[in-house]
Amino acid sequence: MNVRQSIYLLLISGLLLMASAMPALGQVSFGLRLTSGAQISYFQAWNHHSVGTYTRMGLGAFMRVPLKEKVVLQPELNYLTYPSASLESHTISLPILLTFRISSDIEIEAGPSLLRDFRFGNSSDVNPYLNVGANTGINFWFSKHWSGNVRFTYELIRRTIDDYLPADYEDPLLKTEGPEPGYRDMLLTTSVRYTFR
Numbered sequence: 001m002n003v004r005q006s007i008y009l010l011l012i013s014g015l016l017l018m019a020s021a022m023p024a025l026g027q028v029s030f031g032l033r034l035t036s037g038a039q040i041s042y043f044q045a046w047n048h049h050s051v052g053t054y055t056r057m058g059l060g061a062f063m064r065v066p067l068k069e070k071v072v073l074q075p076e077l078n079y080l081t082y083p084s085a086s087l088e089s090h091t092i093s094l095p096i097l098l099t100f101r102i103s104s105d106i107e108i109e110a111g112p113s114l115l116r117d118f119r120f121g122n123s124s125d126v127n128p129y130l131n132v133g134a135n136t137g138i139n140f141w142f143s144k145h146w147s148g149n150v151r152f153t154y155e156l157i158r159r160t161i162d163d164y165l166p167a168d169y170e171d172p173l174l175k176t177e178g179p180e181p182g183y184r185d186m187l188l189t190t191s192v193r194y195t196f197r
Contacts, residue, residue: 013096013112029197033060033149035080037189056080056091056187064195070101074109080187089117093153095135107139113153115185131185132157145195153187 035058043050060078067073074097081090095113102108115131137151 027066029064029195031062031064031193031195033062033076033078033191033193034058035060035078035189035191037187039080040186040188042184042186054082056189057083058091060191062193064099067098072099072101072107073097074099074111080189089119092116092118093133095133095153097135097137099139105141107141109135109137109139109149109151111135115153115155131155139193144197147193147195149189149191149193151187151189151191153189155183155185158183158185 035056037056039054039056041052041054043052058078058080060076062074062076065073065075074095076093076095076097078093078095079090080093093113093115095111097109097111099107099109111134113133113135115133117131133153133155135151135153137149140148142148
């Protein structure tokens with residue numbers, strides 16, 4: 001399955017989940033989130049591996065659509081940036097999560113997301129492709145409106161070094177044996193959330 005097919009499958013799955021939730025739209029709630037956390041960037045190329053960690057902060061909005069008594073569909077729109085480096089890349093993510101209430105105050109969440117990196121005021125994008133990620137997390141409810149969230153996001157599909165090179169580029173190094181070079185970003189974030197009910 002290539003990247004385009006994966007994206008289409010993710011979008012179709014999201015639309016089907018939304019359609020199944022239509023009877024519950026009268027109970028839909030909306031919320032805002034303030035996020036901070038760490039981005040862990042992993043690079044692998046033949047005999048070279050490197051890991052970098054960066055602080056990220058951001059804002060987001062989400063919608064909660066009840067599907068069953070303890071199950072909620074939660075699509076989100078989130079923006080993450082580096083707080084001290086305005087020239088670095090920024091990320092927009094669109095997670096589509098299912099949350100399961102395991103007690104009166106605790107929910108677990110899981111689901112896919114689309115991620116897009118970009119830079120302000122720069123015609124050359126950092127990453128012009130949509131990346132596909134997987135999310136897992138947990139919500140802690142402090143009151144009817146306020147909650148906290150801890151989430152781990154792992155990019156499943158991201159472009160590799162080949163996407164940076166011209167089609168006719170030849171280099172003996174690129175013909176060595178070993179895994180194809182590639183990047184994977186992981187995000188470990190915490191959020192404070194307010195839900196309008």
